[in-house]
Amino acid sequence: MRCEIEFMAVGEGTKAGDAIVVRYGDVNAYQLMLVDGGHAKTGENIVAHLKEQFGPNPVLEHVVLTHSDADHASGLRTVLHEIKVNNLWLHVPWLLAEEARDLFKDNRWTQDGLRQKIKAEYDIVSEIFDLAQAADCKIHYPFAGFDIGPFRILSPDRKSYRYLLPQFDKTPDPDHEAIEAANMWLGKETLSNRLVEATRAAIQKWTTENWGNERLKDGGITSPSNESSVVLYGSFEMGNVLLTGDAGINGLTWAANNADSLGVRHHIKWNKQRPDLKEDLAHLVQDIKRRICGIASAGSPSF
Numbered sequence: 001m002r003c004e005i006e007f008m009a010v011g012e013g014t015k016a017g018d019a020i021v022v023r024y025g026d027v028n029a030y031q032l033m034l035v036d037g038g039h040a041k042t043g044e045n046i047v048a049h050l051k052e053q054f055g056p057n058p059v060l061e062h063v064v065l066t067h068s069d070a071d072h073a074s075g076l077r078t079v080l081h082e083i084k085v086n087n088l089w090l091h092v093p094w095l096l097a098e099e100a101r102d103l104f105k106d107n108r109w110t111q112d113g114l115r116q117k118i119k120a121e122y123d124i125v126s127e128i129f130d131l132a133q134a135a136d137c138k139i140h141y142p143f144a145g146f147d148i149g150p151f152r153i154l155s156p157d158r159k160s161y162r163y164l165l166p167q168f169d170k171t172p173d174p175d176h177e178a179i180e181a182a183n184m185w186l187g188k189e190t191l192s193n194r195l196v197e198a199t200r201a202a203i204q205k206w207t208t209e210n211w212g213n214e215r216l217k218d219g220g221i222t223s224p225s226n227e228s229s230v231v232l233y234g235s236f237e238m239g240n241v242l243l244t245g246d247a248g249i250n251g252l253t254w255a256a257n258n259a260d261s262l263g264v265r266h267h268i269k270w271n272k273q274r275p276d277l278k279e280d281l282a283h284l285v286q287d288i289k290r291r292i293c294g295i296a297s298a299g300s301p302s303f
Helices: 040-054 076-082 093-103 111-121 123-134 158-167 176-181 191-204 249-261 277-293
Strands: 002-007 020-026 029-035 059-064 084-089 138-140 151-155 231-236 239-243
Touching: 002 231, 020 040, 029 040, 040 076, 059 076, 076 084, 076 123, 084 123, 093 111, 093 158, 093 176, 111 123, 123 138, 151 249, 158 176, 231 249
Parallel strands: 029 059, 059 084, 084 138
Antiparallel strands: 002 020, 020 029, 151 231, 231 239
């Protein structure tokens, strides 16, 4: 199968985000997929780009929200307003919270109370969800093992997400001991944590990253929300593609672990000489980067 991936320009300066347009299939029989929608303005740019390149009435077979952060979600509101979407893949925190109710510190939460509390905090995701329902768009949870078009989801699995959700900055206080006992404690997100992470990301931008210098390092800290990012793997004529959202070393390690059981790892050029999975994973990311280097296009799509 052929595949073309376009990384849309998102934000300016320190205002980063993600929006990726994927066209897959054959020249005369292709489908379109969007991974994340960037900021609000990005949504307008995505709509204009799709109509310019694929005609006045393009159809998105799949739209994926890798995680609930605003710099990935905001633009999807405009996309759902203006473009027909057949399938929307996203985690809905307030609906999935029931599965994690025992992992919140306050055991008095009722199902409805917890749902309402969390939904009020995720206004952008809530609007996206409502728009999709109004448009009769099919809504799916993107957990490991499911296929989205030509991609296989490697992470997160439903169990991991259950432990991550109470650690998000917009959810009530978690039961630290219960989560730590499952070896899933990453740390409760706070506004100050997010500011530190944003500052670290800005500093990293001053550090040159190229195909031989990967900034993903063992021991790096990534927020639980980012670690819940959907990680997608696809194998195409031109090679393998790994789309990782904002996943850090934990999310990517879970993806690597899941690759075996999901029948993916044998497709990947894995460095079997490395006993350290995390180092091996960083090596894999570099390999995938080399493969997609010649695929990303900022111009007109062409197979």
